[in-house]
Amino acid sequence: MDNIAGTPVEGENFFGRGTEMLRLAEILKNDDILLLGPRRIGKTSICRAVMGHVKASNWHAIEINVASCEDELAFLEKLHAALAPEMATLGSKIKDRFAATFDAISTRIKSIKIAVTGAGTASVDLAAPASEDWIHLGNDLLQLLMQAEAGQAWLVYIDELPIMLFNMIRNDTQNGVRRVRRFLDWFRNDVRALPGSRSVRWLVSGSVGLDTLVQQHGMADTINSLNHQNLAAFTxxxxxxxxxxxxxxxxxxxxxxxxxxxxxxxxxxxxxxxxxxxxxxxxxxxxxxxxxxxxxxxxxxxxxxxxxVQPGSDNDFHHWEQRLALQLGTVQAAHAIALLNLAAQDAAGARPENMLAHLEGRMPNDSTEKQREMFINLRDILQRDAYWWPDESSGNKRYRFHLEPLRRWWLRRNTL
Ligand SMILES: Nc1ncnc2c1ncn2[C@@H]1O[C@H](COP(=O)(O)OP(=O)(O)O)[C@@H](O)[C@H]1O
Ligand SMILES: [Mg+2]
The missing domain is CATH 1.10.8 (Helicase, Ruva Protein; domain 3)
Known part of the structure; x- marks a missing residue:
């Protein structure tokens, strides 16, 4: 086993999560999965192990990483590109039937893209593809996959979906949220209504909180059909x-x-x-x-x-700070950072009363209820996203960092 710290691991280097991998594969027999967790927690490694496992039982499995996608069309382009090699492996009779449609979809994606870019110069609002356009395209593409070989099981692994959705919101201040909702609705409703949809399973993962995003925009319903999973630390x-x-x-x-x-x-x-x-x-x-x-x-x-945790070796820790701003926005992220600063002071963590008092000082114009609500909200997000956990072993509850190196880094950065 090699000392690999950064890129996804496989084979001999994939350690200790065999049972976890089988559990995910088992869930995928009936359900789609949403696997969320901080960067470098081992999501891609385990998802690839799951892909390998289902392939051994004759599923087709494809992976797309959509972190660089800025819109729905880019998503479809990725999906199309990942499907191309799979289509090539189909028997020649099936290929003959489907190749033309498959190629036509690529042409349609390109033509909508050109239309969108052209319109974009006139008005930002028009820069988004009309939703019916990309939805038809997406449906046609998936239909192809569902029908090319009757009953053939597929696994589609979508990595970093939340980043793509945050990109869409950031790039389109007017309609971004609406588009994200439409995208998630498409995924939940339209895709499932396609004939043969049961033969495709989705494994969606991400390192920034999709749960925070959907909660903040009142669209939690859009992801509740996914089976939510995370990766626990090793025993x-x-x-x-x-x-x-x-x-x-x-x-x-x-x-x-x-x-x-x-x-x-x-x-x-x-x-x-x-x-x-x-x-x-x-x-x-x-x-x-x-x-x-x-x-x-x-x-x-x-x-x-x-x-x-010294500068130069600490890039991984920056992500823990950056993802706060990405999911929470500047104001809330600043509050979260202030609370984490307090918790970092002591390896044993900080008392909630002290943190609430500190937050009150930062929100002098807000009501007691608002201050309390903010604390509780942040407390839960930081717990769910694995920054800290409530330690009650001393009799008094303290919120303390999960990851001691992160605490040290956090402390060092905020020390003169
Ligand atoms: N099962 C594992 N066994 C050993 N190391 C692992 C395992 N899973 C993850 N790692 C370590 O974590 C790093 C990042 O893994 P990766 O799968 O890319 O995480 P993520 O996709 O969550 O960012 C790897 O380079 C390796 O150091
Ligand atoms: Mg990854």
């Missing part, structure tokens, strides 16, 4: 096993005790952060050959954790 045992496997691979004299300490230092045992922590520990140890004994390695754990 301590699995986390230790992974660290030991890495240690073995890189011949680091890490014993059980040292592995346990490393896992404890990360606190939230998501594989990416374990890989990162291991990486920095390995760097320290190999830079200092005489610290290679187990006891000495333990003494390097804390310094390695600090290496992890």
């Amino acid at each position: 301590e045992d699995v986390a230790i096993a992974m660290v030991l496997k890495l240690a073995d691979r890189y011949q680091l004299a890490l014993d059980n005790e040292a592995a346990r300490k490393l896992v404890a230092a990360v606190q939230w045992a998501q594989p990416y952060y374990l890989q990162k922590a291991f990486h920095y520990l390995r760097q320290r140890v190999s830079a200092n050959a005489n610290t290679a004994a187990a006891a000495d390695i333990i003494s390097q754990i804390d310094p390695a954790m600090n290496d992890m």
Whole structure:
């Protein structure tokens, strides 16, 4: 197993989530899935493992990453492009029947795009494709997939859908929200009404809160037909096993005790952060050959954790801050950051009463109810998005960071 920290992992490098993968595949027999969670939590890796698994049972499976899509047509273009190689594998009789339609769809996408770009110069409102246009196109494309081979099961994995929807809202201040609603309605209603729709399963994932987006715009109903899933951290045992496997691979004299300490230092045992922590520990140890004994390695754990949050190595943590502004808007995001600043002061977290008092100071012109509502709203979002969790072990509730390296980073950034 290699010490990979960044790109999706597969095969030998995909550790510890076999059961979780089978569980998702099982759900997909009957339901569509929405898998949300912060960046680098292992979504793409597990979704690709699910794809591999269903392919072994003769499903067709395609993946599209729609983070760069700015509108509905771009989405359809991605889908079309991902389908092309699959269409090519169909038997020649089927191909003959469907190839012309498939090619025609591509031409239609292009012609609507040209019409939209042309209109865009006159008025921003006209820059959006008329909804009936792209909906017909989308339906036709999916019909093709559903009918090319009767009864053939398909899995369509859509990565980073929330980013695309946020793009649409940002680019089209007048109609963006309405378009997002139409898109999600299409997905929920129109697509399901197509003949043969049961043969296609959707696996949708994202690293910014689609749940926050739909709640804020009163469209939570549009995603409630999806089965909501997330990726829990590893249990301590699995986390230790992974660290030991890495240690073995890189011949680091890490014993059980040292592995346990490393896992404890990360606190939230998501594989990416374990890989990162291991990486920095390995760097320290190999830079200092005489610290290679187990006891000495333990003494390097804390310094390695600090290496992890230094400028230059901290890009992953920025995402945790940026996604707040993306999902919450500037004002609310600033409040959330202020609360996180407080919670970061202490590894044990901050008391809710103190955080509420702090928020009251930031919202002097609002009523007590408004201040309270804001706190409760942010408290729940930050909990759901895995920034913090309520720790009641001391008798007094405290909201504390899940991820100790993130807390250190947060603290360092706000310290002069
Ligand atoms: N099952 C796993 N076993 C080992 N490492 C993993 C696993 N899943 C994720 N990782 C780690 O997390 C990183 C990011 O994984 P990825 O699937 O791209 O996450 P996401 O799609 O949520 O951003 C990988 O480079 C690897 O370091
Ligand atoms: Mg991903």
